[in-house]
Amino acid sequence: MAQVAHDAVTDADLRPFEVAEEPLYHPKTFIGKYIWSQDAKIIAIQYGITAIGIGLVALVLSILMRLQLGFPESFALIDPANYLQFVTMHGMIMVIYLLTALFLGGFGNYLIPLMCGARDMVFPYVNMISYWVYLAAVLILVASFFVPGGPTGAGWTLYPPQAVIGGTPGTGAGIILMLISLCVFIIGFTMGGLNYVVTVLQARTRGMTLMRMPLTVWGIFMATVLALLAFPALFVSCIMMILDRLIGTSFFMPAMIAEGAQTAYDGGSPILFQHLFWFFGHPEVYIVALPAFGIVSDVLATHARKNIFGYRMMVWAIVAIGALSFIVWAHHMYVSGMNPYFGFFFATTTLIIAVPTAIKVYNWVLTLWRGNIQLTVPMLFAIGFIFTFINGGLTGLFLGNVTVDLPLSDTYFVVAHFHMVMAVSPVLVVFGAIYHWYPKITGRMFDETLGKIHFWITFLGTYAIYYPMHYLGFEGVPRRYYAYGETAFMSESAQDLNVAISVAAIVVALAQVIFIYNVIKSLFSGEKAGHNPWNATTLEWQTPHTPPRHGNFDEDQLPSVYRWAYDYGVPGAEQDFIPQNVPSEEMAAARAQGEARAQGETKTDG
Amino acid sequence: MTATLVFLALLMGAVVWWLVRQTINVKPWVASAPSGAQEGVGFPAPPKVALGVLLAVITSLFALFVSAYSIRMELSDWRPLPEPDLLWVNTAILFAGSLGLQWAWRGAAREQWLAIRWGLVVGGGCALAFMAGQFMAWQGLAASGYLVASNPANSFFYVLTGLHVLHLLGGLVALARTAGHAWAGALAKTRLGVELCAVYWHFLFVVWLILFGLMLST
Numbered sequence: 112m113a114q115v116a117h118d119a120v121t122d123a124d125l126r127p128f129e130v131a132e133e134p135l136y137h138p139k140t141f142i143g144k145y146i147w148s149q150d151a152k153i154i155a156i157q158y159g160i161t162a163i164g165i166g167l168v169a170l171v172l173s174i175l176m177r178l179q180l181g182f183p184e185s186f187a188l189i190d191p192a193n194y195l196q197f198v199t200m201h202g203m204i205m206v207i208y209l210l211t212a213l214f215l216g217g218f219g220n221y222l223i224p225l226m227c228g229a230r231d232m233v234f235p236y237v238n239m240i241s242y243w244v245y246l247a248a249v250l251i252l253v254a255s256f257f258v259p260g261g262p263t264g265a266g267w268t269l270y271p272p273q274a275v276i277g278g279t280p281g282t283g284a285g286i287i288l289m290l291i292s293l294c295v296f297i298i299g300f301t302m303g304g305l306n307y308v309v310t311v312l313q314a315r316t317r318g319m320t321l322m323r324m325p326l327t328v329w330g331i332f333m334a335t336v337l338a339l340l341a342f343p344a345l346f347v348s349c350i351m352m353i354l355d356r357l358i359g360t361s362f363f364m365p366a367m368i369a370e371g372a373q374t375a376y377d378g379g380s381p382i383l384f385q386h387l388f389w390f391f392g393h394p395e396v397y398i399v400a401l402p403a404f405g406i407v408s409d410v411l412a413t414h415a416r417k418n419i420f421g422y423r424m425m426v427w428a429i430v431a432i433g434a435l436s437f438i439v440w441a442h443h444m445y446v447s448g449m450n451p452y453f454g455f456f457f458a459t460t461t462l463i464i465a466v467p468t469a470i471k472v473y474n475w476v477l478t479l480w481r482g483n484i485q486l487t488v489p490m491l492f493a494i495g496f497i498f499t500f501i502n503g504g505l506t507g508l509f510l511g512n513v514t515v516d517l518p519l520s521d522t523y524f525v526v527a528h529f530h531m532v533m534a535v536s537p538v539l540v541v542f543g544a545i546y547h548w549y550p551k552i553t554g555r556m557f558d559e560t561l562g563k564i565h566f567w568i569t570f571l572g573t574y575a576i577y578y579p580m581h582y583l584g585f586e587g588v589p590r591r592y593y594a595y596g597e598t599a600f601m602s603e604s605a606q607d608l609n610v611a612i613s614v615a616a617i618v619v620a621l622a623q624v625i626f627i628y629n630v631i632k633s634l635f636s637g638e639k640a641g642h643n644p645w646n647a648t649t650l651e652w653q654t655p656h657t658p659p660r661h662g663n664f665d666e667d668q669l670p671s672v673y674r675w676a677y678d679y680g681v682p683g684a685e686q687d688f689i690p691q692n693v694p695s696e697e698m699a700a701a702r703a704q705g706e707a708r709a710q711g712e713t714k715t716d717g
Numbered sequence: 718m719t720a721t722l723v724f725l726a727l728l729m730g731a732v733v734w735w736l737v738r739q740t741i742n743v744k745p746w747v748a749s750a751p752s753g754a755q756e757g758v759g760f761p762a763p764p765k766v767a768l769g770v771l772l773a774v775i776t777s778l779f780a781l782f783v784s785a786y787s788i789r790m791e792l793s794d795w796r797p798l799p800e801p802d803l804l805w806v807n808t809a810i811l812f813a814g815s816l817g818l819q820w821a822w823r824g825a826a827r828e829q830w831l832a833i834r835w836g837l838v839v840g841g842g843c844a845l846a847f848m849a850g851q852f853m854a855w856q857g858l859a860a861s862g863y864l865v866a867s868n869p870a871n872s873f874f875y876v877l878t879g880l881h882v883l884h885l886l887g888g889l890v891a892l893a894r895t896a897g898h899a900w901a902g903a904l905a906k907t908r909l910g911v912e913l914c915a916v917y918w919h920f921l922f923v924v925w926l927i928l929f930g931l932m933l934s935t
Contacts, residue, residue, distance in 0.1 A: 301774060320743070354865075361866070380792060426740060672751060675748075
């Protein structure tokens with residue numbers, strides 16, 4: 112890369128784009144602009160509102176579960192069947208309909224075109240359909256609450272045979288709607304995913320080379336690749352289970368006696384389902400984690416006023432994690448009776464994937480090292496993420512080993528582990544990201560004090576919830592149980608702990624009202640944010656309008672990119688950052704100015 | 718899961734190799750003026766890349782089914798079903814459709830409208846005939862007592878062939894749109910559409926060969 116040789120080139124000298132820009136579809140009516148919208152930013156907001164809406168339902172379900180566990184026999188409306196249904200729907204909604212949809216459909220749609228310097232996604236129409244198919248999937252899922260028998264209570268892993276035969280709640284219409292909803296979700300996601308991948312590959316503006324892309328785009332890009340390849344495994348297992356349930360095939364269903372009668376099933380393999388499910392299920396963890404990794408990298412660099420440490424290593428770590436995530440799935444199945452050598456293989460790959468992950472953690476910490484840390488609300492959430500992710504990651508090393516996993520499997524230790532690593536960590540990033548981009552999305556600042564209150568209650572509260580669960584797990588308290596009664600191996604204090612956890616959970620859930628209030632209130636009465644309140648370098652902060660209009664950038668000219676996204680704290684620069692679209696000659700001028708000023712200061716000192 | 722793993726290993730290998738080639742020896746922290754070209758434009762047009770990605774997703778789907786098939790096959794209750802001879806005829810028809818679209822593709826490159834239009838008709842007609850043939854094969858099997866739920870081999874046969882037909886049906890929608898462009902005489906759109914359809918038809922033919930071969934050999 113020649114550095115200074117091209118300094119004289121300005122935007123005016125550049126050749127026009129080799130591929131003419133497709134004219135954007137400009138709707139005239141309100142419905143065309145905001146409902147059947149083809150603008151990725153509007154679609155992103157639609158995704159965001161739907162995902163957070165259904166996520167709130169899942170939050171309420173978790174509180175109902177905690178009420179039962181903390182105060183058994185106090186709530187008549189929660190019976191054992193309901194409890195299992197709450198567990199199942201809470202898990203499924205949070206993992207797929209909230210986190211996957213919000214990170215890829217929400218942040219992906221908003222940020223990919225803006226950060227890559229594109230006017231929109233490459234296929235806006237398909238992008239619009241993607242959202243409406245997602246909404247249909249959510250509605251089918253919600254419908255299962257209202258059918259006879261209620262939603263499925265099979266656990267979010269939907270293991271057969273218990274997901275299909277009587278005795279489990281919701282084996283009527285509930286499980287069928289669940290499976291259909293997942294299939295519909297996957298079809299919708301594939302439409303969106305094609306857009307995200309092709310936009311990143313093909314619609315980057317001049318100068319936005321792959322290695323100048325902000326890490327947010329890298330994370331979302333790689334997560335989308337994973338999702339496109341992993342979701343088919345869920346699709347396959349859903350189709351086969353629908354057939355098992357509806358027309359009596361025996362893909363997964365073994366010969367068995369259920370409720371005193373021989374079923375018509377014969378010879379199917381439940382383990383086959385587990386393999387297929389986890390072949391999707393493990394990459395799913397990284398589908399949620401990689402966008403969070405990317406976003407947190409950008410938030411840290413921006414608010415620490417320092418370039419991200421080891422950018423290239425961060426990119427390669429994202430790619431390596433993505434590739435490795437396909438060969439660790441069976442570590443979820445150590446208790447399924449697998450060949451010990453098989454278990455050894457998956458324990459090894461699981462520990463290997465910790466290497467690129469640890470590289471990322473070190474690089475985040477080293478980014479903070481001697482940075483000019485601004486403890487803004489997004490930064491608090493980003494730092495909170497590092498803590499939580501390290502905690503959750505370390506317990507992952509425990510569970511990745513077969514001998515440690517066997518006694519801990521199906522205890523609260525597992526619940527604590529995966530909530531720390533893939534529930535609380537990504538959710539902290541979601542909050543951080545919403546606070547970070549709120550000024551760009553709405554044009555107004557949120558209330559800083561309310562944001563900080565929200566952060567501290569959420570951050571400390573989640574530790575009050577999940578730390579004690581590790582201890583419960585060590586005691587052998589099994590997960591998914593409706594009530595424990597007088598269980599011999601549990602100490603009496605275990606129930607006290609459950610009360611404390613439940614109280615903490617209720618407090619954290621209520622604290623989210625502060626967040627929603629803040630978001631809505633600031634929409635109307637927040638201070639005007641200006642176009643770049645964080646002094647960030649990436650292209651979405653350099654748009655001529657805030658919030659960005661349809662088409663994102665200047666109508667005649669897309670921005671040209673001269674540098675990476677991490678020119679913070681550049682010595683000699685006029686400000687402590689240089690946006691990606693500022694050419695080198697301006698940088699040289701700024702440097703000269705800075706040097707002149709420095710010389711002037713030395714003279715006065717002398 | 719071997720089939721899926723081999724496929725994914727190859728695919729991931731290709732992705733990682735490409736990314737490393739793109740990103741090694743690059744100093745991202747060095748500022749420089751852009752060359753003037755839009756990044757990524759050296760590539761084929763976005764719809765072609767999108768088709769490539771879509772084919773990877775569909776391959777992943779079928780590879781997973783093949784994995785499930787080979788795992789389920791090992792269990793004791795598996796009774797292979799006799800594949801109807803009609804399937805050989807269907808295979809030939811599908812191949813003819815692929816040839817037809819190849820002809821249209823060649824015609825599009827030379828702006829021979831007759832070849833384009835006839836190629837599209839042959840491609841679409843053969844796809845419809847193939848689907849009718851598959852439907853007859855299902856009916857024949859069902860009539861001789863090979864029902865979908867009576868044995869896992871039957872279940873897989875119906876699911877795999879059904880899914881393949883559904884993918885072909887989706888292709889027909891794209892083909893119909895391309896035919897619209899072809900009869901309207903819009904050259905650029907027709908060229909792109911014909912190329913995408915031809916690639917998709919070849920792909921589905923190869924998928925069919927693999928599925929058919931798998932079912933014949935087991």
